[in-house]
Amino acid sequence: MDDTVNTRFSAETALLGLKLLPGQEAALLEAYSALCEMVALVGSDYPMAAEPAHIFVPTDVGGRNR
């Protein structure tokens, strides 16, 4: 695991205000490394108009989704 991932993990943990329990940091760092790879794989270079998959649908008057 390279230093960049370690550094980012420490910085983000502090920024998020997470108080990790003893032993949790090593486990989370491994998961964080995998997370970074997944973020890169999913990517961000989409056409501007590319829509997300929504779960929100406007409802009829007085109703929920149908």
Add this chain to the structure above:
Amino acid sequence: MTASNPCFLSIAEAAALIEAKKLSPVELTRAYLDRIERLNGTLHAYVRVLHDESLAAARVAEAEILAGKWRGPLHGIPIGLKDIYDTADIPTEGGSRSCLGRTPTADAETVRLLKEAGALVLGKLTTWEFAIGGTAFDTPFPPARNPWNTEHDPAGSSSGSGAAVAAGLCAMAMGSDTGGSIRWPAAWCGLAGLKPTYGRVSRAGIMPLSFSLDHAGPLCWTVEDAALVLQVLSRYDPSDPASTDRPVPDFRAALGGGDLRGVRLGIARTIFERDCVASDEMLAAFNSSVAMLRDLGAAVCDIELPPLALYNATAFLIARGEGFAIHAKALRERPQDYGALARDRLTIGAYVRASDMVQAMRRRLMLVEATNAAMRDVDAILLPTTPDPAPRLGELAPYFGSQRPTYMRPFNLTGQPALSLCNGFDKADLPLSLQIVSRAFDEATVLRIGHAYEKATPWRERRPIL
């Protein structure tokens, strides 16, 4: 009203006997309770057995049936519920220290529907903590064990559901599936596990893990039983925002007689021969299954889906982001009340940025469209459920990304119906599995193909020896 071996009857078989007044729901319930008493200390499938409550409900069912008021195929059938399904006045604890003693005041909508159909709840079943915690030894309840070999993992998160149905400790169990948690234990325990289309079955009253990926569905001994249960569960529920008001076909009638002529099947070969190569035994079983389906009349071709890693990464980001949103407050205030696996798997969601989440949701829509395009000329997709059979208990890697991926998450992301069923056994007598996936809201096709395969093969003749 008697039967010689009632715990190994399918729902369809038991229902026929009950309707004909040849099998007593009270005797059937007692048989399951006796078997639970004998085996649960080994299998740890149940966290709570509702002995008196299930017998009382069985007496009511029996009286109704004897009076000529048979409600349908689930009337008098004993079932189990994963312990994330709310049950009125009965603790629902999600396998977590943080929820010990939590007692809902109302049944989950699915539980209400099952009871309305006459099903009898035998008890609450072991779950991975909050349906995410993995096979853990630091939670209030011991992990369930695989009935085919109790040294092996039954998979999860519906671990007790898989173990209980395979061992004959209930006729059917409800599970939930966010990344495969119905199909995975079905695969490793040799069952028919159905993840219905997203929106087909209400999740109201079920502890959420990921709002846009959670599905509720049954684990059964046979595909026919899954059809019977789905019939009862398929109802629009305004209390679940994802619930959809769609026509509900007659799933049992749609099973057909085993003739698959006119059905077009697409093999997603790149997923299990390129992206994550299935074991030799799994591949051999898969190829035999395809040959059988051809013999039954289906036309078969290869299709290419997007890379498995892309589906999985997209699903992972969404699942962890949504999961952390649900548990953030408790994780910050009482992290010690979670087992280590659930705590870590949920906490990592804190690191999913808002923009990562939106990109994942954009990618999700692209993957849905790509999957639909790949299915343009086929009615269903075939692939194994997992690359390998069940490992020994405790051998599963703790974190996603450090273990061989399964083949299930793509269809949580797309919301398509997916069925896992047993397609043989490996050299160690552990179950192998086949997955069938069709278009959204076309569960009937998945069930038809699965039922035809099951009827043409001998795999339902074998039960775990316990």
